[in-house]
Amino acid sequence: MVDFGFGLVPSSRINLDLFDKEKYDELLSIEPDARICMACGSCTAVCTAGKFVHTSLREAMEDIFNAKPDKALETLRACQLCGKCSMVCPRGINTRHLIMSITKVYSKK
Amino acid sequence: MTPLFFALAAQAADPEVIDRIPSGFSPFVLPFTIGVAFMFSWIGVGLIRLLAAIPKSDRIKFAKSLFIPKTALKNLKDLFCDCLFHTKIWQRKPLLGYMHSAIAFGWFMIIILGHIEVALFVPARLNVTRGGLFYPIFYRYFVWMNPGHTTLRGSFFFFLMDFFLLYILSGIALAIFKRFRSIVLGMRHTTKPSFADRVALYSLWLIFPLRLLAESFTADLSGGSFLTVPVNHFWHLIFGDKLWFMPTWWAYSICLGLFFAAMPFSRYMHILTEVLWILLRNAGVKPNHPRKGVAEAEIYACSSCGLCLDACPMNVQKKNLKFSSVYFIRFLRRHNEKKINDIAEKCLMCDKCHALCPVGVDAPSLRRAQRATVNNALPYDYSYLSTASGSTLAGETHATLGTVRGGTGASLCEASGGAERSEAVARPRVLPEATNKVLYFAGCMTHLTPRIIKSVEKVFNAAGVDYAFADRDGGICCGRPLMLAGKTEAAAAVIEANKKMIEKSGCDTLVLSCPICYKIFKEEYGLEGIKVVHYTQFINELIAAGKLNVQNKGERLVYHDPCELGRGCGVYFEPRAALGKVGNLVKASKEYDESICCGGSLGSLTLDTKDRSKISEASLDSLLANDPQTIVTACPLCLKTFSEAVAKTKKGDLNVSVKDFAEVLCP
Known part of the structure; x- marks a missing residue:
């Protein structure tokens, strides 16, 4: 689709062709549990940093699937790594490591 | 009979000992001399490199510490207890302690006594140019006893030398036995030796039997005592009058040379590095890099004894043995970055390996330093903290805690811009008064287990404590998790924000219900004039002061020591004292x-x-050993983990409840 630049709001289009399979595989290799997230949002509900700024692991995971890794990084920047999210995750994901892995993998240009 | 001391002091008129070989040299000493010279030059270069790598302030601190009487005495005590007698191992596993001290102390005494003998009988030979490097080691080869002139003094040293040789041999026998059946000596797992370790290990096993062989072959020439003389008679019985003793001395020297040559690449480097590490440790110099500078002394002080293998909670699964501290340090020595990082990130940081280490190698903090080299630079942004606490402080003239907290809430809402959030903060709540001297900080994890907050408040109300609740509506993290993840700079930002909030509150006692928070508040915050206590300590004081009345219900309780509270901060006594009363x-x-x-x-x-x-299962098994009715812990994380573990456990008839410390004291 061509963007003619007449939109009033920034485009929210998701272009899955941009999905970086290599980076995602790299993420899976260091944190395989990334694929079992069911986006329930428990992590976001208990987030310590979430009280102050907008931050959400659930959204970050979706941003990664939607080929918007920069947005995911932006969402996770405020994380204090306190580990509350990993205590409540119903899937038993090591969310703390997941957050660090996302930052590690996707902040490499 | 002449009194021993008199005999020791008297100098015989006729020489008791005669130099058998005038040149004082024989080619068989070469392997030993080369080996030991190589080892000492290696260590010398290493020492200079290490001292050059540490910051100047640390070097001065180290040099000064050697002359402070208190530190010097502690150095001396630690050197004897840790390096020679291995008291820490004795206390836990006597047989293992005996084995280590037999080899270390026995060998040390043999070297010292050998030098004393040379100093007494052939003092000229102590000079390095006249064979001082090897002469005392092969003393028995070079001398000849003057028959008929032996004194009590001579026999006394013969006896001591034989005694310590036997002492070492008993230790070596145990060491060989331990290789095959370590469990008898109290070790479930032992370290897998590397190639250099094996070379050094097998030569170490051989050194002392060969010494006995060599000395017993020459015992009729150079004298001996209860061990060497009978063995000498035995050889005569087998081989006849003439004993061909050169091969035995060659073999002894080669083994020694091999051992010293392999030493810098093997675990036995610890014999000498341990000394440096103890001096550095007592001087208070701390490593700030996982392998450069002071850390180098620390990692080479590790003796790979493997006591940390059994200590590690991860060892319940054999596949996780490879993540133990001993292997972490081995890979640090080898610069194997991939494996170093894998191990550093896996560790639970429970600090048990550090607590049980006979040399006091602080592997968890090396792991933290390693994590920092990887994670510190990750792009995180905590600017919201400074704006939050900054606006908190602006315009606050009356420093009551309540208004400060209110201010924080409002400013944070502005920062986040969420309408529903400002509504939540704006709802009326009781603001603590300015007179509150006790501040309670619950922390993130306690907020996940509200039952702790409820019981702590119940206890405070029952005891009439006038307190303020710092983070009733949620605060920020204490910074310890960030620090554990190796993000030191980020942790500093969080600490700064919390510190401002606490100092502004005007409290004089800070009570924490999470050991993770407690450790960092106590160690890193530097809150001057504010007493930082864990709630177990605070409640114990309340009971002791008679402010909180408790009744003993005779319930069978077992107390779990949380890692950060027990090993981390040394709080073992207070929770037990309080629980003993209920x-x-x-x-x-x-x-x-x-x-x-x-x-x-x-x-x-x-x-x-x-x-x-x-790991939870293993820990639970240990707690259930004496059939308690209730497991009590003083950490929100432990409470949550154990509650889940008890619920999940397959033993259907398991009738045990998991409670928090405060819950038990104020039901």
Whole structure:
């Protein structure tokens, strides 16, 4: 689709062709549990940093699937790594490591 | 009979000992001399490199510490207790302690006594140019006893030398036995030796039997005592009058040379590095890099004894043995970055290996330093903290805690811009008064387990404590999890924000209900004039002061020592004292500094849920050893982990409840 630049709001289009399979595989290799997230949002509900700024692991995971890794990084920047999210995750994901892995993998240009 | 001391002091008119070989040299000493010269030059270069690598302030601190009487005495005590007698191993496993001290102390005494003998009988030979490097070691080869002139003094040294040789040989026998059946000496797992370790190990095993062989072959020439003389008679019985002793001395020298040549690449480097590490440790110099500078002394002080293998809570699964401290340090020595990082990130940071280490190698803090080299630069942004606490402080003239907290809430809402949030903060709540001197900080994890907050408040109300609740509506993290993840700079930002909030509150006592917070508030915050206590200590004081009345219900309680509270901060006594007043405290199979991590620790970055639950099971088993009715813990993480573990456990008839310390005291 061509963007003619007449939109009033920034485009929210998701272009899955941009999905970086290599980076995602790299993420899976260091944190395989990334694929079992069911986006329930428990992590976001208990987030310590979430009280102050907008931050959400659930959204970050979706941003990664939607080929918007920069947005995911932006969402996770405020994380204090306190580990509350990993205590409540119903899937038993090591969310703390997941957050660090996302930052590690996707902040490499 | 001449008194021993008199005899020792008297100098015989006729020489008791005669130099058998005038040149004082024989080619068989070469392997030993080359080996030991190589080892000492290696160590010399290493020492200079190490001292050059540490910051100047640390060097001055180190040099000064050697002359401070208190530190010097501690150095002396530690050197004797840790390097020679291995008292820390004795206390836990006597047989293992005997083995280590027999080899270390026995060998040390043999070297010292050999030099004393040379100094007494052939003092000229102590000079390095006249064979001082090897002469005292092969003393028995070079001398000839003047028959008929032996004195009590001479026999006394013969006896001591034989005695210590026998002492070492008993230790070596145990060491060889331990290689095959380590469990008898109290070790379930032992370290897998590397190639250099094997070379050094096998030559170490051979050194002392060969010494006995060599000395017994020459015992009729150079004298001996209860061990060497009978063995000498035995050889005569077998080989006849003439004993061909050169091969035995060659073999002895080669083994020594091989051992010293392999030493810098093997675990036995610890014999000498340990000394440096103890001096540095007592001087208070701390490593700030996982392998450069002071850390180098620390990692080479590790003796690979493998006591940390059994200590590690991850060892419930054999596949996780490779993540133990001993292997971490081995890979640090080898610069194997991939493996170093894997191990550093896996560790639960429960600090048990550090607590049980006979040399006091602080592997968890090396791991933290390693994590920092990887994670510190990750792009995180905590600017919201400074704006939050900054606007908090602006315009606050009356420094009551309540208004400060209110201000924080409002400013944070502006920052986040969420309408529903400002509504939540704006709802009326009781603001604490300015007179509050006790500030309660619950922390993130306690907010996940509201039952703790409820009981703590109940206790405070029952005891009439006038307190303020710092983070009733949620605060920020204490910074310890960030620090454990190796993000030191980020942790500093969080600490700064919290510190401002606490200092502004005007409290004089800060009560924490989470050991993770307690450790960092106590160690890193530097809150001057504010007493930082864990709630177990605070409640224990309340009971002792008679402010909180408790009744003993005779319930069988078992107390779990949380890692950060027990080993981390040394709080073992207070929770037990308080619990002893409300119930019947029973023992766990592993407690105090040997308590097993619950498995929920924030320390590990990569350990997954399955592995964690295995650790929880092991820890639970240890707690249930004496059939308690209630497991009591003083950490929100342990409480949550154990509650889940008890619920999940397959033993259907398991009738045990998990409670928090405050819940038990104020039901």
